[in-house]
Amino acid sequence: MLEKVKTSTPVLILLGPPGAGKGTQARILQTQFGLVQLSTGDLLRAAVTAGTEAGLAAKAVMDAGDLVSDEIVISILKDRLKDTDCAKGVILDGFPRTGAQAEALDELLAGSGQRINAAISLEVEDTNMVARISGRFTCGSCGEGYHDSFKPPKKDGVCDNCGGTDFKRRADDNAETVASRLNAYHAQTAPLIAHYEGQGTLKRIDAMGKIDFIAQELAAVVSEATT
Numbered sequence: 001m002l003e004k005v006k007t008s009t010p011v012l013i014l015l016g017p018p019g020a021g022k023g024t025q026a027r028i029l030q031t032q033f034g035l036v037q038l039s040t041g042d043l044l045r046a047a048v049t050a051g052t053e054a055g056l057a058a059k060a061v062m063d064a065g066d067l068v069s070d071e072i073v074i075s076i077l078k079d080r081l082k083d084t085d086c087a088k089g090v091i092l093d094g095f096p097r098t099g100a101q102a103e104a105l106d107e108l109l110a111g112s113g114q115r116i117n118a119a120i121s122l123e124v125e126d127t128n129m130v131a132r133i134s135g136r137f138t139c140g141s142c143g144e145g146y147h148d149s150f151k152p153p154k155k156d157g158v159c160d161n162c163g164g165t166d167f168k169r170r171a172d173d174n175a176e177t178v179a180s181r182l183n184a185y186h187a188q189t190a191p192l193i194a195h196y197e198g199q200g201t202l203k204r205i206d207a208m209g210k211i212d213f214i215a216q217e218l219a220a221v222v223s224e225a226t227t
């Protein structure tokens with residue numbers, strides 16, 4: 001499980017609906033604080049591409065905008081946490097998403113003397129999420145995230161970060177699937193905010209503003225939570 005992770009390893013959770021900017025902010029924190037971004041969405045998409053058993057089971061569920069089973073997601077995350085790079089500290093992006101996942105994480109951490117430094121809720125209004133999500137795309141080479149209106153590449157068609165020219169859009173980033181994903185968030189994930197509030201680890205960030213401004217607010221919260 002977490003044998004290779006030192007007791008002081010920071011563990012941060014990013015909570016928020018699809019489109020709140022969890023992935024964008026996790027990538028910034030990863031660079032700034034030397035932490036590892038663990039996105040269960042990315043891990044699942046990699047499993048789908050690799051055609052593993054878990055990937056085959058997850059694909060239709062993801063295309064419909066529903067949540068993949070706790071069993072699959074927890075097992076994928078546990079496997080990833082065994083990698084030595086996770087000893088630097090992790091930012092969980094898109095996990096936990098259900099009560100059962102939150103409990104599994106609490107148990108996993110308790111078993112190795114770890115704790116959650118902060119569960120950060122990125123607070124946004126649903127009405128803007130469809131626009132945010134339907135315009136987004138990523139660099140196929142380095143994974144940098146972009147948006148048609150809010151964050152286009154500086155030079156059209158060329159990645160600011162790596163110079164790559166191959167971009168991709170996610171199959172589930174269409175208006176219909178986004179509506180299901182928002183429903184799943186409100187029904188199954190939003191209740192976790194109360195769980196972390198009860199634990200005393202919850203921090204709330206207003207995530208409706210500009211990416212850089214939110215990143216600054218987040219950095220202050222993370223500094224405080226990890227020192």
Ligand code: ADP
Pocket residue numbers: 017018019039040041042044061062063065066067068069070073093094095096097098101181
């Ligand atoms: P977003 O947060 O923008 O919806 P993600 O990349 O985090 O995007 O997730 C995409 C899809 O992957 C989800 O709609 C869901 O089907 C699946 N998924 C990701 N993380 C989890 C999780 N922790 N539990 C269940 N399903 C998940």
Ligand code: ZN
Pocket residue numbers: 139140141142143144159160161162163164
């Ligand atoms: Zn790139």
